[in-house]
Amino acid sequence: MHPVFLINEIFQTILQNLDGNRDNRENRVALAVLARTCKAVSDAALDTLWYRQTDILPIVRILGDAIGERSVWDHLLGRHRTSLVLSRNVLTPEHYRFDIYAKRIHSFSVAFGIRNCEIDDSVIQHIMQWSHPLFPNLRELLWPVKGISHSLKGQLPVLSLFLSPCLHTLNLSLENNQLSQTVFSSLHKQCPNLTRLSLDGKYKSIGTSTLGNYLQDALQLQQIAASYGEIPYKWTHTMAILPHLTSLSFRTFCLPSDLQDSESLALSRTGSFPALVTLEIFTEDLQTLFFFMLQFSFPRLSTLNITVEMEEFLIEPHFGKLTRLIAEQCSPNHLIYFSLQSVDFRGRNVGEDSVPICGDALHPLFRFHKMEEFSVIGRWIISLDDDFLRDLAQTWRNLTALQLFPTAAVWKLANKSITLKALLPLAQYCLNLEDLDLYLDTESNDPPPLTDNIPSLNRVGHLALRCCLSNEHTLEYIRFLKHLFPNVHSIELWPTSATGGDKKIFGARWDEVEEQLG
Numbered sequence: 449m450h451p452v453f454l455i456n457e458i459f460q461t462i463l464q465n466l467d468g469n470r471d472n473r474e475n476r477v478a479l480a481v482l483a484r485t486c487k488a489v490s491d492a493a494l495d496t497l498w499y500r501q502t503d504i505l506p507i508v509r510i511l512g513d514a515i516g517e518r519s520v521w522d523h524l525l526g527r528h529r530t531s532l533v534l535s536r537n538v539l540t541p542e543h544y545r546f547d548i549y550a551k552r553i554h555s556f557s558v559a560f561g562i563r564n565c566e567i568d569d570s571v572i573q574h575i576m577q578w579s580h581p582l583f584p585n586l587r588e589l590l591w592p593v594k595g596i597s598h599s600l601k602g603q604l605p606v607l608s609l610f611l612s613p614c615l616h617t618l619n620l621s622l623e624n625n626q627l628s629q630t631v632f633s634s635l636h637k638q639c640p641n642l643t644r645l646s647l648d649g650k651y652k653s654i655g656t657s658t659l660g661n662y663l664q665d666a667l668q669l670q671q672i673a674a675s676y677g678e679i680p681y682k683w684t685h686t687m688a689i690l691p692h693l694t695s696l697s698f699r700t701f702c703l704p705s706d707l708q709d710s711e712s713l714a715l716s717r718t719g720s721f722p723a724l725v726t727l728e729i730f731t732e733d734l735q736t737l738f739f740f741m742l743q744f745s746f747p748r749l750s751t752l753n754i755t756v757e758m759e760e761f762l763i764e765p766h767f768g769k770l771t772r773l774i775a776e777q778c779s780p781n782h783l784i785y786f787s788l789q790s791v792d793f794r795g796r797n798v799g800e801d802s803v804p805i806c807g808d809a810l811h812p813l814f815r816f817h818k819m820e821e822f823s824v825i826g827r828w829i830i831s832l833d834d835d836f837l838r839d840l841a842q843t844w845r846n847l848t849a850l851q852l853f854p855t856a857a858v859w860k861l862a863n864k865s866i867t868l869k870a871l872l873p874l875a876q877y878c879l880n881l882e883d884l885d886l887y888l889d890t891e892s893n894d895p896p897p898l899t900d901n902i903p904s905l906n907r908v909g910h911l912a913l914r915c916c917l918s919n920e921h922t923l924e925y926i927r928f929l930k931h932l933f934p935n936v937h938s939i940e941l942w943p944t945s946a947t948g949g950d951k952k953i954f955g956a957r958w959d960e961v962e963e964q965l966g
Contacts, residue, residue, distance in 0.1 A: 459489065459492065460492070463479070463482075463492060463493060463496040464496075466478050466479050466496070467479070467496050467499065467500075476497075479493055479496060479497045480497065483497055494549075494552060495552050498549060498552035498553055499552065499553065499555060500553075500554070500555040500556075500557075501553050501555070501556050501557075502556070502557050502558070503558075504567065504582075505532070505567070507546070507549060507550060507553070507582075508532060508567055508571060508575075509532075510542075510545060510549050511538055511542050511546060512542060513535065513536075514534065514535060514536055514537070514538045514542055515532050515533070515534065515535065515571065516532070516533050516534070516535030517530050517531070517532060517533070518530070518531045518532075518533050518568075519531075520566075529566060530566075531566050531567070531568050532566070532567045532568060532571055533568040533570060534568070534571050534574055538574065543578060543579075546579070547579070547584075550579065550582060550583050550584065551583070551584055551585050552585075553583040553585070553586060554583075554585055554586060554587045554588065555586070555587060555588040555589075556583060556586060556588070556589055556590070556610060557588075557589075557590035557591075557619075558590060558591055572609075575609070576608075576609060579609075580608075580609060581609060581610060581611060581612035582609035582610055583610065583612065584612060584614065585612075585614055586610060586612050586614055586615055587614060587615065587616055587617060588615075588616070588617040588619075589610050589611075589615060589617065589618050589619065589620075590619040591610070591618075591619065591620050591621065607631065608638075611634075611635070611638040611639055612638070612639065613639065613640060613641060614641065615639045615641070616641055616642055616643045616644060617642075617644040617646075618639065618642055618644070618645055618646070619646040619648070620645070620646065620647055620648065621647075621648035629658040632658045632659045632661075632662045633658050633661075633662075635662055635666075636662055636665045636666060640668070641668060642666065642668060642669065643668055643670040643671065644669075644670060645666070645671070645672050646671075646672075646673040646674075646675070647672075647673065647674045647675065648675050659683075660680070660683060660686055663683065663686045663687060663690070664686055664689075666690070667690060667691060667692070668692060669690050669692065669693055670692050670693060670694050670695065671693075671694065671695040671696075672687060672693065672695070672696050672697070672698075673695075673696075673697040673698070673728075674697070674698040674699060675697070675698075675699060679698055679699075679700070679701045680701065681701050684701060684719075684740065684743070684744070685719055687721075688719045688720065688721050688744060690723075691722070691723060692723055693721065693723055693724060694724060694725045694726065695724070695725065695726040695727075696721070696724055696726070696727050696728070697726075697727075697728035697729075698728075698729065698730075699729075699730045699731070700729075700730065700731045700732060700733060700737075701736055701740070719743060719744050719745075720744060720745045720746070720747065721744055721746050721749075722748065723748060724746055724748060724749055725748055725749060725750050725751065726749075726751040726753075727746065727749055727751070727752050727753070728753040728754075728755075729753070729754050729755070730755045730756075730757075731754075731755075731756055731757075732756070732757045734756075734766060737754070737756070737770070738769065738770070738773065741773040741777055742773060742777075744777065745777045745778075746777055746778045746779070747778075747779050747782070748779065748782055749778050749782055750783055750784050750785060751783075751784075751785040751786075752774065752778070752783060752785070752786050752787070753785075753786075753787040754770075754788045754789075755790070755791060756788075756789075756790045756791075756826075757790065757791050767805045767809045767828070768805075768808065768809035768812075770788075771809055771810060771811075771812045771813050772812045774786075774813065775812035775813060775815045775816075778816070780815045780816050780817060780818075781818065782818075783816040783818075783819070784816070784818050784819055784820040784821070784846075785819075785820060786813065786816070786819065786821070786822050786823070787821075787822075787823040787824075788823070788824050788825075788826070789823065789824070789825040790825075790826030790827050790828060791826075804830070804831035805828055805829060805830050805831065806831050806832065807832050807833070807835070807836035807839075810824070810832075810836070811839075814839070814840070814843045814844075817843060817844070818846055819843075819844040819846065820844075820846050820847060820848050820849070820880075821847075821848060821849040821850075822844065822847065822849070822850055822851070822852070823850075823851035823852075824851070824852050824853075825851055825853060830852070830853070830887070831865075832852070832865070832866055833865070833866065833870075834866060834867055834869060834870035836866075837866050837870040837871075837873065837874065838870065838873040841873035841876070841877040841878050842873065842877055844878065845877050845878060845879070846880060847878045847880065848880050848881060848882050848883065849881075849882060849883035850874075850878075850881065850883070850884055850885065850886070851883070851885040851886075852885070852886055852887070853885060853887035853914055865887065865888065865889030866886060866887065866888055866889065867889050868888060868895060868896055868928060869896050871905075871932055872896070872902065872903070872932075874905060875902075875903040875904060875905045875932060876903050878905070879907070880907060881905055881907060881908055882907050882908055882909055882910070883908070883909070883910045884905070884908055884910070884911050884912070884913075884933075885910075885911075885913075886912075886913055886914070887913075887914040888914065894924075895924040895925045895927075895928050896928055898927060898928060898931055902932070904931060904932055904933070904934050905932055905933055906934060907935070908933050908935065908936055909935060909937050909938060910936070910937075910938040910939075911929075911933050911936045911938070911939045912939075913929075
């Protein structure tokens with residue numbers, strides 16, 4: 449055996465590298481080979497090989513010839529499938545071997561898709577008699593119901609096998625509310641150390657009772673994600689009292705009817721998320737978004753991501769109201785990552801009568817002087833000028849990423865635009881900038897002249913500029929950009945219209961300039 453395998457730190461690094469890309473068949477084969485060598489490396493290789501599983505079939509097959517196979521006709525698929533059945537009683541040594549491998553599994557995620565093999569209920573019932581929980585050291589469980597493997601068709605009986613005191617991460621998708629109530633009524637007792645809970649489903653009907661009661665007792669929770677469907681408003685107050693909650697992600701919540709009037713929305717804030725560091729919100733309703741931001745303060749929030757899908761949000765007054773609320777409810781010493789973007793799945797067009805979003809609407813966010821990443825992207829009219837970008841550069845000197853542009857459909861509706869000259873303050877003040885994405889006006893201004901005192905943004909590696917370069921000035925623009933961004937390894941220069949900047953012509957001209965600049 450090679451001496452390197454005798455050094456545990458090096459051997460563990462090798463195993464971690466092999467386990468890092470499990471989709472690579474050669475890596476899995478290498479782990480299996482190591483597991484079949486000598487005792488010195490076998491246990492560690494087996495631990496790595498079995499650490500993450502996506503199906504219950506491999507562990508069931510550990511029982512050897514106690515498990516038989518039977519062909520079953522599947523009327524839904526129109527073909528035969530294999531069903532694993534109990535052919536005889538499982539012996540004590542086989543139980544012992546099963547337990548050894550079951551203890552190696554720390555992460556389990558149900559594989560998607562229908563398999564050609566399923567497990568008969570008799571096998572599951574037998575396992576439940578002597579092995580509960582199924583994986584005693586399980587830390588992470590991903591349990592989707594949609595497209596669930598045929599080998600786990602029982603849902604709740606099988607799910608109960610996986611819930612253990614060691615579990616700290618649970619990603620749960622249960623469309624059946626009765627099933628959900630059964631799970632959450634006993635979840636606190638079965639998984640008292642759960643710190644991360646992710647919910648994928650419509651929980652409106654169970655939220656005020658079963659799940660709400662669970663949240664009141666789940667004082668160890670640090671991360672909550674409710675990706676789809678509405679969550680009851682009462683949840684927000686329940687979540688706010690969790691002392692260790694640092695990350696919260698939800699789509700929207702149900703606003704009670706007695707709070708859906710303007711007078712109720714004018715109430716002062718009623719609570720605080722004292723430990724919350726990361727907040728992600730996806731919403732289609734301005735009223736609930738404003739109400740949530742108005743009701744709670746976030747003294748330790750450092751990351752705020754908001755995604756909206758609505759037509760009325762495209763005007764400046766709503767935008768300005770949101771930024772003012774954020775400035776009031778978040779600490780200026782903590783917020784350093786901010787993202788606000790809109791999505792439109794209905795293909796709506798922005799009307800020319802919409803009120804453009806100007807720099808005044810964004811100025812309240814300058815209160816967060818430690819900002820490092822700032823992104824505002826969406827189907828709204830952003831009307832900014834060089835003065836705004838200069839103020840931004842002077843205020844956010846720690847900035848590493850800046851994305852500030854509307855989608856292509858609204859470029860021409862803005863009455864103000866940033867020019868290439870506005871990039872100079874960024875080069876002067878934002879010395880840590882690495883990622884830049886802006887919409888620029890290059891049609892009404894000549895490129896700035898190159899002089900010896902023009903600074904460079906040396907750290908910018910990715911550059912995306914939405915601009916329209918007129919053909920007669922392409923070389924001058926490119927020379928200026930090459931000087932300003934000498935170390936760009938990923939660049940996107942997007943013409944915004946066919947006038948003077950046809951994409952095909954511009955692309956060909958860019959190749960010519962590249963050759964000239966060498």
